[in-house]
Amino acid sequence: MSFKIEIGAVNSGAGSSENSYQLVIAGGGPAALSAAIYAARYGIKHLVVESWQPGGQAALTAEIENYPGFSSVAGSDLTNAMKQQATAAGAVFVMETVESAEEKNGKILIKTDLGQYTSDYLIIATGAAPATLGVPGEEKYYGRGVSFCATCDAPFFKGKKAIVVGGGDSAVKEALHLTHVVSELGLVHRRDKLRAEPYLAKKLVEHEKVTTWWNSHLVEVTGDDQGVTGVILDTPEGRKHIETNGVFLYVGTVPATEPFKSLVDLDGKKAVVTRNIVGTSNPRVFAAGDVTNNGFRQVVTAVSEGARASAAIFELLENEE
Ligand code: NAP
DSSP: OOOOOOOOOOOOOTTOSOOEEEEEEEOOSHHHHHHHHHHHHHTOOEEEEEOSSTTTGGGGOSOBOOSTTOSSBOHHHHHHHHHHHHHHHTOOEEEOOEEEEEEETTEEEEEESSOEEEEEEEEEOOOEEEOOOOOTTTTTTBTTTEESOHHHHGGGGTTSEEEEEOOSHHHHHHHHHHHTTOSEEEEEOSSSSOOSOHHHHHHHHTOTTEEEETTOEEEEEEEETTEEEEEEEEETTEEEEEEOSEEEEOSOEEEOOGGGTTTSOBOTTSOBOOBTTTBOSSTTEEEOGGGBSOOOOOHHHHHHHHHHHHHHHHHHHHHHO
16 A cells, blocks of 8 residues: 555645645534544544534534433533544644635635635535524524524523424424523424424423424514514414514524535535435545435434545545555
């Protein structure tokens, strides 16, 4: 084997003359951090370009109870530990936002808000952002009662009323987190059955502070100068105005693939279409975690995919020389 390991990757940053890598990892959540740990340990000359939200969506989860080895861990503690582990292994990070990625002269050219990098390989691990409902008041009152993160914003609603919209794992977990602080919690779901893990779903629905609004749709967020005052729901009993101070939206996610759309095939939901779990339609590009169409979106699968992607690239680099 004559694999050329370029030890001592440096944080070259924007404007540096040395902006060329064997691997760029785009993202900062569990998939990217796991890929970074493996890339660093394999001695691949790499750069992790993480955006404004270190730790990704997992870092915004109050409690993770299904990551093996921890019966309960705060999402931010888990992702901070992953980052420390990656840094200790020699992973190199820049906090920049990837704006575009394209193929140029047999390499991948990655442009960020602060600079540009060329790389032999790219791992897309940019995760997904919360989906919105697109109803009146949602955008207007964002940050003034409308939130996509109970873990971050729950303290503002101590002793107040809140509602959560959605029926997946995120809605149920974050709603349970809110029950510790709010006086009353409404759960609004468009069907009469939650898709979340049954153990947590039961715990939420049976909680004394929780009122459920089944087969119901949030059609407007109302408010005044101070922020949110209520919501209008379409329910099986007709249209209702419910008083609330907080509206937490967990109606799914949108994969963060915009910068990569010319590089790899995306499905109808904008997720990266994978082959053999971490491969993509482009042989120089791999993908891992919530940005993919792999389906089962868990921290444990994201870290596994990140590791697989770096391992696959290590093997390719090894065979290139
Ligand atoms: P999700 O599973 O896609 O759930 C989204 C929820 O929003 C669904 O209940 C859906 O209703 C509802 N919804 C979608 N569009 C809507 C609309 N326009 N109006 C009203 N309701 C709408 O999303 P998620 O809960 O964010 O989870 C994303 C992934 O991460 C999932 O794979 C989940 O398992 C995983 N996750 C795992 C954990 C964990 O700790 N294990 C925690 C968080 C997330 P329907 O049910 O009718 O489709």
